[in-house]
Amino acid sequence: MKKQTMYLRMISGSLIRRRSRMLVALLAVAIGATVLSGLLTIYHDIPRQMGQEFRSYGANLILVPSGDEPSLSAADVEEAMAYFPADSVVGIAPYRYQTVKINEQPFMAAGTDLAEVKKTSPYWFVNGQWPTEPGSVLVGEAVADLIRLLPGSPLTITGTDASGKSFSRDFTLSGIIQTGGKEEEFIFMSMQDLENAMGNADEIDVVECSISASGETLDAIVSRIGTNVPAVTPRLVKRVTQSEGAVLTKLQSLVYLVTVVVLLLTMICVATTMMAVVTERRKEIGLKKALGASNESIIKDFLGEGIVLGAFGGLLGVILGFLFAQAVSLNVFNRPISFGLPLIPVTMLASIVITGVACLIPVRSAVDVDPAVVLRGE
Amino acid sequence: MNLLELKDVSKIYGSVKALQHIDLSVRQGEWLAVMGPSGSGKTTMMNIVGCMDKPSNGAVILDGADISRETPKNLTAIRRDKIGLIFQQFHLINYLTALENVMVAQYYHSLPDEKEAMQALERVGLSNRAKHLPSQLSGGEQQRVCIARALINYPMLILADEPTGNLDETNENIVLDIFRQLHREGSTIIVVTHDPEVAEEAQRTIVLEHGRIAAISENHQKNHQK
Structure with a gap:
């Protein structure tokens, strides 16, 4: 028989036949690995989760015409959009503004893609309904108050x-917008309705983009569009991107700190358990x-046991940690968390190293035990 | 030919003189019994002979080499290669089967050999209990596993500390039978015991008192005749 075979037989014998003791140690390792893997999952998913949350506060990037160009064409916008990461785009709403009158009072009308506005500005409160048919419009609360309009008017x-030439067109008020901002002074209709009224098309004044990406990614997008699409000038909505970045950094730092503290506590807990196991x-x-x-x-015997315990505990921790992170995500962010495959080797490695070190410390002191004490039969 | 010689060996712990000027020779193939009251120095002497302790003074010659000044690492190697230990409390590893407990000694010595380990168990009449854990064995059976483990690496010297101390009369006889058999095959055995009947089985008995050899007696029994 090879020495390795006997070595494995001894380790498996110790783990399987002393299972009540080893389960305690495995539980300590698994709990530590669970917390570690759970917190790491949350730590890495925070930008995605919070990015989604921040998209509720409106667009974070706008596209405007460059230089003396009066407007953007659909082709310009299409070209710029090619630089957006496809899976990060929450919504892209083009706007064309035109001064119009209702009862001889001047107002600003905005033609847009209302379905996209719903995505870029989810914070809008609409009293009534979002327009679904041509000829339906939304008006801001200030406009509705001024000319005494109600949904359906x-x-x-x-x-x-x-x-x-003068035009006159009849519309139905689908809903009244409350935002607490400038939008309450606007009339919103579909781009098609405004283009029909104005008698021309393909004129876009501004495009509001809501992109779920980090500050660095947005900076890179702005830089690439600025360089490669001369007709378009991209601008970050600083108040959104900067506050988003600041909050994300603080939140990640907090979770990082908690992870480190938990990791230390876990190490102490695992080390204490292993010390007790080794000491007995x-x-x-x-x-x-x-x-x-x-x-x-x-040392090799005990280290082998520690490594196997660490590997099993780590694997258990990966599974339980993901379930823990999923529960946290569903409760806090109301959406599921994504599983990162690199988490498996990271958690298992951390678990093995922690358990190995936790084993090594007591074993190193225990190997100095005088074998003569065992001989004493009296 | 002497396998073991203790020359003017003393062991002092602080102000306690555990062994004082011990001179003793053990011949190759001899069965020696060591008796004495508690605190007489039996364990200290066994620890020194078993390479688990070093004398404060004197020389311990085992197989022609002085082991009294060896490093702990070398003493471990000497113990592994030349000495077989049998304990009163058996000291089997509780999560290994009887067979695996025997193989552990092979594992630390050289290479584990399951067939050879099984033969060792057969020799002590335990081949049918090879797959049992120590908790599933009686005291006598555990001691026989301990003996099989001590013999597996063909040691020059077998040291047994109260090997029948925890056994009933039936199991004591089984163990003594194994010792007689080993002795007939030429093994050198040193047995520490409180039991005069066990001591009488040996060829020679030394009695320790206050760290000194108080008496030496030769026993003449027919089972010592090869």
């Missing part, structure tokens, strides 16, 4: 089209020495 919008086996260590085992052999 008909309204006639007049103005001067692109060729300088001092007699066995003495016996092995009496049988002629070198200190290195004894």
Whole structure:
């Protein structure tokens, strides 16, 4: 029989036949690995989760025409959009603004993609309904108050089209917007309705983009569009991106700190458990020495057990840690968390190292035990 | 030819003189019994002979080499290669089977050999209990596993500390039978015992008192005749 076979037989014998003792140690390792893996999952998922949360506060990037260009074309916007990471785009809403009149009072009308506005500005509160058909509009609360409109009211919008002729079109008020901001002074309709009224198309004044990405990624997008799409000037909405970055950094730092503290506590907990496990086996260590085992052999025996315990505990911790992180994510962010495959080797390695070190400390002191104490039969 | 010689060996712990000027020779193939009251120095002497302690003074010659000044690492190697230990409390590893307990001694010595370990168990009449854990064995059976473990590496010297101290009469006889058999095969055995009947089985008995050899007696029994 090979020495390795006997070595594995001894380790498996110790782990399986002393299972009540080893379960305690395994539990300590698994709990530590669970907390570590759970917190690491949350730590890495925070930018994604919080990024999604921050998208509720509106666009974080806008595209405007460059230099003296009066407007953007759909082709310009398309070209710029090619630089957005496809899986990070929450919504892209183009706007065309035009001065119109209702009952001879001037207002600003905005033609847009209302389905996309719903995504870029989820914080808008609409009293009534979002327009679903052509000829339906949303008006801001200030406009509705001024001309006494209610959801469902008909309204006639007049103005001067692109060729300088007057137009008059009838619309139905679908809903009244409350945002607490400038939007309450606007009339919102579909881009198609505004283009029909104005008699021309493909004129976009600004594009509001909501992208779920880190500050660095957004900076890179801005830089690439600025360089490669001359007709478009991209701008970050600083108040959103900067506060998002600051909050994310603070939150990640907090979780990082908690992870480190928990890791230290885990190490102490695992080390204490392993110390107790090893200490109660001092007699066995003495016996092995009496049988002629070198200190290195004894350390190898215990280290082997520690590594196996660490690996199993780590694997258990990965599974339980993900479930823990999932529960936290569902409760705090109301959406599931993504599982990172690198977490498996990281958690297992950390678990093995911690358990190995935790074993090594008591074993190193225990190997100095005098084997003569074992011989004492009296 | 002497396998073991103690020359003017003393062991002092602080102000306690555990052994004082011991001179003793043990011939190759001899069965020696060591008796004495508690605190007489039996254990200290066994520890020194078993390479688990070093004398304060004097020389211990084992197989022609002085081991009294060896490093702990060398003493471990000498113990592994030349000495077989049998304990009163058996000291089997509780999570290993009887067979594996025997193989552990092979593992630390050289290479484990399951067949040879099984033969060792057969020799002590335990081949049918090879797969049992120590907790599933009686005291006598555990002691026989301990003996099989001590013999597995063909030691020059077998040191047994109260080997029948925890056994009933039946098991004591089984163990003594094994010792007689080993002696007939030429093994050198040193047995520490409180039991005069066990001591009488040996060829020679030394009695320790206050760290000194108080008496030496030769026993003449027919089972010592080869």
